[in-house]
Amino acid sequence: MTSRVAILGSGVCGLAIAIRLREIDPDIDITFFESEDRIGGLARSLTLGDQVADMGPHRIHTELPDVQAFLHDIAGEEMVRVERRSRMWLRGQWIDYPPNPFEILRVLGPGPIVAAMTSFAAGTLGRLVGRDGGPENFETVMTRAFGTELYRLIVLGYTRKVWKVDPRTLHADIARVRVSAGGLDRLVKRVLVGEKEGQETALRRFYYIPGGVERLVTVMHNRLAGACRIETRRRVADVRPMGDGHWAVTTDGPDGGRRTDSFDRVFSTIPVTDLLDMLHTHRPAPAVAEARREMRFIANFLVCVLVDRPRVSDSQWLYFPGGDTIFNRGYEPKNFHSTMGGDQRSLLVLEITCHHGDAIWNAGDGALVRRTLEGLERTGLVRRDEVRETLVHRIPHTYPVYDLDYRRRLGRVWRYLAGFPGLLSVGRQGLFLHNNMDHSIHMGFRAADVALREHPADPERHFYREVRRFQKFRIVD
Ligand SMILES: Cc1cc2nc3c(=O)[nH]c(=O)nc-3n(C[C@H](O)[C@H](O)[C@H](O)COP(=O)(O)OP(=O)(O)OC[C@H]3O[C@@H](n4cnc5c(N)ncnc54)[C@H](O)[C@@H]3O)c2cc1C
Structure with a gap:
């Protein structure tokens, strides 16, 4: 019998799930529910006058072999290599980004750079003699990498501005996931001896798809060759286990029309917080509700x-x-x-x-x-x-937002979700992951493989175990 699958959300993760499901089972019946008026999620572009902009610029870079092969296959001829040029507005002047120590010297004078070197050396020495500065958080990892002086001059203000919180309340994973410029030692090394291609801590070149990232979404969609139903402007309002192995997905359409459809399996790429709210009404779990309240x-x-x-x-x-x-x-x-x-x-x-x-x-x-x-x-x-x-x-x-307790909280959420057979929460929003498109595509492939090919009897347990590997993805800025 043909299996009926719902995919909630049509970003690159949802599209990757559908592509892989169709490869495994060409007869599978797939329906997308997407709240926006078109597919693509975060990988869409905006238009103003005769200009186009991604919703946050999307350069293409991956260290994942399966995604590398996939992107090469679907868009290899279209992608172009671009030399990276970034700048930072620091104390009324422009400097290269990632910062080059000589530029910092030019803008700030020798005082701060000497203080930066001294604090970096003092921190390194302190660690060697066992004084490590207490429990880890974003600030401890960054000061270890850059020294307190450079951290205070550049990283602190930017972090406060982006996250709007005290950096000491952020988990060290935020610093680790964005290896960005590396530490002060890497900055100096990059200037003096350069870095090997493929091991860079900051990209010097990247791939881009002319016309904007939405072109990549179009190419992925073309790969599906019209084989799925895509219902845009249909917001998922409720997801409910029926108790007989099926799932009921209730959606609101543009005209306010509410509808419920039944599926054998659901892949959700919508924010996990929204999914938890929906599930909670059917199977309450106070500890999970408490964890969910803190997830932002x-x-x-x-x-x-x-x-x-x-x-x-x-x-x-x-x-x-x-x-x-x-x-x-x-x-x-x-x-x-x-x-x-x-x-x-x-x-x-x-x-x-x-x-x-x-x-x-x-x-x-x-x-x-x-x-x-x-x-x-x-x-x-x-x-x-x-x-x-x-x-x-x-x-x-x-x-x-990765606060200091986020890992424990997420562990609780994955255990709860693993108890819903036939439902997998995937993707950047679905797994509460600070990631890039290649990671979302990879997770989509993995979810489909685990569910249909590798562990069809018990995919949830296996998939949520793999999440720990996904948490180690790194973003090379
Ligand atoms: C500012 C910014 C810059 C970035 N730059 C890069 C970059 O340079 N390179 C890179 O590789 N990655 C970049 N990324 C990351 C990349 O955009 C994401 O990793 C990727 O697009 C996530 O895809 P996804 O399918 O997992 O999630 P999403 O794209 O978020 O897809 C989720 C989908 O679910 C839909 N949805 C939500 N709620 C509902 C509902 N109730 N009912 C129905 N549908 C719903 C949404 O509309 C959306 O389409 C950037 C992200 C941001 C925010």
Whole structure:
């Protein structure tokens, strides 16, 4: 009998699940439920005038062989290699990013760099004699890597700005997952002797797909060759085990029409917090409800500014650790590839993170645009009279917040979810993972393999065990 499968959410993870399920069983009957008006999730692009921007720029890089082969197969001829150029606005001047010690010397003078070297050496020496500075958190890992002085000058402000919390309340995994520039020793080594290709702590080159990341979504969708039902603008409102081995998925359509469909198996890539809320009404578990209450995602506003100039900067990413701008990061899509916009103008996109319900979340688009333009003028990037148009886009689930207790909490959640046969929660939102597209694609393949090919009798137990491996994925900035 044909197996009926629901995939909740149609980002790259959901698409990868469907692609692999169809490879394993070409007769499988797949339905996607997607709340947005089109597929792609975080890997979609925005348009303003004749310019296109990803929702957060999406460079393509992977260390996972299965995803490397897959991407090569579906988009190898389209992807282009781009030289990375990023800059940071530090104390009123632009420096290269990742920071180069000589640039820091130029901008800050010898005092801070000597203090940075001294604090880095003191920290290393302290550890050698067994003084390790207490329990680990984001700050202890970063100060170990950079020394307290450089941490205070660059990392502290940026971290506070992005996460809006004291960095000592963040888990060390946030520092570990974003190996970024490496430590001070790696910074110096990179400048003096360079790094071997494939072992970089910061990408010097990356792949990009001309036209924007949504093109990658289109190519993945093409691979499905129309073999699935994709219901967009259908928000999942409830997921319920029927007790007879089937699942009931209730969705709300654009016209307010509510519908319930029955499936043999469900793969959910929607935020795990939402999924837990739905399941809790059918099988309450107070300890899990308590864990779920503490799980939060940071949101991100993208303020897109269309500028009457062919190019605004020479960089792809621009970083703003200081308090003189409301935005923490910016990007200029045309510097990723010339196909991202017409010749006469350029688009600059500024990212502003916030917590759900805080002052920024409630500020309103007008205030965010005003404060963004003030910041752009302050940095000398854009004058107000050059701005043609603006657009504000909100991404409610951007980064999962790893606080000090998050691992214990997640362990509890995975154990609970493993008790629902026929349901797997997968992907960045589904596994509460700070990850990249390649990781989501890999997890999608693994979920399908485990469920249909490797452990069809008990996939949940096996899949949630593998989650620990997924937590070790690293993001090379
Ligand atoms: C600012 C930013 C920059 C990034 N840069 C890069 C980069 O340079 N390179 C890289 O590889 N990765 C990057 N990433 C990460 C990448 O975007 C993600 O890892 C990947 O797209 C996640 O895919 P996913 O399918 O797991 O989740 P998502 O794309 O989040 O998919 C989840 C889907 O579920 C849908 N959904 C949610 N709730 C419901 C509901 N109730 N009912 C129905 N549907 C629902 C959503 O609309 C969405 O389509 C970046 C991410 C961000 C936020």
